[in-house]
Amino acid sequence: MxxxxxxxxxxxxxxxxxxxxxxxxxxxxxxxxxxxxxxxxxxxxxxxxxxxxxxEEQHKAKSRLHLDFRPDDQEAEVARLVAHGARRVDIGQGEQSWVVLADPEDNEFCVLGQRKAG
The missing domain is CATH 3.10.180.10 (2,3-Dihydroxybiphenyl 1,2-Dioxygenase, domain 1)
Known part of the structure; x- marks a missing residue:
């Protein structure tokens, strides 16, 4: 299969x-x-x-599935996505190496930090 x-x-x-x-x-x-x-x-x-x-219904709660993206430059990519209409959101993640954003319909996604060498 x-x-x-x-x-x-x-x-x-x-x-x-x-x-x-x-x-x-x-x-x-x-x-x-x-x-x-x-x-x-x-x-x-x-x-x-x-x-x-x-x-028909609007997004109502924290997403059970979300996408993670690993850019070359996290800070630049977060700035680009926010300028494109994403917004930063707090889903209770605390201080982490990733940034949680939401698209225009409030679907969360993460922009990860730089991959560790090794």
């Missing part, structure tokens, strides 16, 4: 707006769009992707 990870589904009130926000934040391409769905990938033929699917 073999499984291929195709995508992560993100529930969204406005899939096109949130999907476009993430496409620009990650530098990914749009591979599918409809009124209720908006899918992006690193490249048209690369997976996994993110698929934004319409739901």
């Amino acid at each position: 073999s499984l291929e990870w195709e995508q992560v589904i993100v529930h969204s009130v406005d899939p096109a707006a949130l999907g476009q926000w993430w496409a620009e934040a990650l530098g990914w391409v749009v591979v599918f769009r409809s009124e209720d769905e908006f899918e992006i990938r690193p490249a048209p033929d690369r997976m996994p992707g993110l698929d934004f699917v319409r739901v």
Whole structure:
């Protein structure tokens, strides 16, 4: 048996707006769009992707699943994402080496610190 990870589904009130926000934040391409769905990938033929699917209810609680990103320069990347519309959030993480941000629909994600050598 073999499984291929195709995508992560993100529930969204406005899939096109949130999907476009993430496409620009990650530098990914749009591979599918409809009124209720908006899918992006690193490249048209690369997976996994993110698929934004319409739901009626707003985000209400801490996400049970979130994405982690490890940039070359954490401070610069956090500043870029905040300027792009993300916001810093406190989910009870305390003092950590990562920064917790939220996208325009309040989905949390982390920008990790520099990878330790070794």
